[in-house]
Amino acid sequence: MAGDLSSYYSATNVSLAVGAALAATVPLVLVDVRGSRKFREPGLSLVWLVNYLSFAYLVGGALGWVTGFGPTAGFWFALGACLAWHVALRVGRWQAAAETRAPVPDSVDDAADRLVQAILEYAKYLHKQYKDRALLALRANTTRTLHLLGAHDQRAELGRLCLHAAQRAEDVETEASILLDDLGWAYHESGHDDLAREHITEAIELVEQRIAASQTDGTTGLQLLLIRGYRHLAAIAPSHDLDGALRNLIRAESQLIDLAEDLSTAEKHGLNAVYGHVVAVHYGLTRGETAVFPEGTAEAVQVAEAMNRVEPAITYYEHSGDIERAAKTAAIFARLARHRVSKRLREAAIARLDRLDRLVVRDLRRWTGEGDVSASRPMR
Structure with missing residues (x-):
């Protein structure tokens, strides 16, 4: 057994094993400690394998001598233990990554809820930072989506945030649009018709004042807002007020x-x-x-x-x-x-x-x- 061990641990073999282990340790340190991106699979797996082979060689001989199975059996046992440890380590990392990864929505409804909440959270952040233009751009790109998703309460909340931004920016057309749709129509969809009529009427008065102040018939944008405002009032008129609804449609047609x-x-x-x-x-x-x-x-x-x-x-x-x-x-x-x-x-x-x-x-x-x-x- 001693002869087998001495031939197993020859000076050349030990030197090669130690050198290979040291050489293979360098990229592992760079990846784990410094976060280097120079090493990727399958190269990294090859580096680990060299480390395991070197470790199994150095430990296997002594293990085989202690157990009496011989250096070769000790080497294979040590190599198998290294590979089993590596597999367990990888599985543990995959499980940890899966736990920290953002959960996948269970359904389209769940995904829609997440989208609605994300829009509102970002809107609140922009409002808090007084980033009015960015907030109004967010509203322009998402208000229709909130309407289609049936998120009427959240749309109204977005409208309240954006109304302040539009007023600070002195953007009358956007302010009127918010009053008409994000507040007026969204309140109607939520079952608050009185609030809806209040905001729609405010929008109509705002647009008419702007047209009167400019001493013109108004821009196309202002005319379209008036049409939409009167159309909204007609659509949400009480069932008994057919005449009132038709009058609002006539006002819209005049534009x-x-x-x-x-x-x-x-x-x-x-x-x-x-x-x-x-x-x-x-x-x-x-x-x-x-x-x-x-x-x-x-x-x-x-x-x-x-x-x-x-x-x-x-x-x-x-x-x-x-x-x-x-x-x-x-x-x-x-x-x-x-x-x-x-x-x-x-x-x-x-x-x-x-x-x-x-x-x-x-x-x-x-x-x-x-x-x-x-x-x-x-x-x-």
Whole structure:
């Protein structure tokens, strides 16, 4: 056994093993202590293997001599122990990394909640730092997303932060837009119609004052804000106040005259869709009931006019690629169709709505991997 050990631990072999171990230690120290990026897999694994071979050689002979199994058996045992330790170390590191890594959302809804919270946290930070332009840019890029996600309370919170920023920047158009959408429409979606009307009315007055102060008819942006403001007021009018809703639509239509043709056409269809919505609400056609109005009555004439206005809007939105608005407008048309005696017409309206809803769901799934849609609201 002693002869085997002396031949095993020859001066040449020991020198090579010690030299290899020392040489292999240098890159390991650089990686672990200094964080050097010069060494990557599989090179780093090769360095570890050289270290393990050197250690197994130096320890294995003595281990084999102590146990009586011989130097060769001792070498293989020591090498196996080193490799087992290395595997255990790697598994432990992987587990630790997995625990500290950001958790993967369980669902699209969970991911949406995280996105909404991240937007609000960043908005609060920008507001606290008085970074008004950055905050308004964040709002411009995310307010529509919050609306589509149904995060109406959070959208209103973002609006309150941005309103101060817009006022400090003396940006009247952005201030009015926030009052209309981030506060006005978001409050309506949250069920606070009185607050919604208050903010929308404030926005309209702000825009009208700016137009009066400039002694002009206003810029296109200001005109579009007025149209949207009156359209919002009409859409959220109480069901008993049909006349008030129609007056607001007439005020909105008066702003179409000076708009470019493409803008005028788009806004006209939006107003027609809201006209259909307020008529349906007034006559109780939004509650899922079928109300039959005798031909020639005022009710039948008004509902028929609403249907004649709404149907071209559906086609316009389909052709322009705005499937979401097309689906919402088709939902309004389907509600109006409930008053008709013709079962065929009602079924055709419902079939059209179902087809558009499926297109909206398809588009949402392309974006998020999962989707749902409700076409129950008028367009914002």
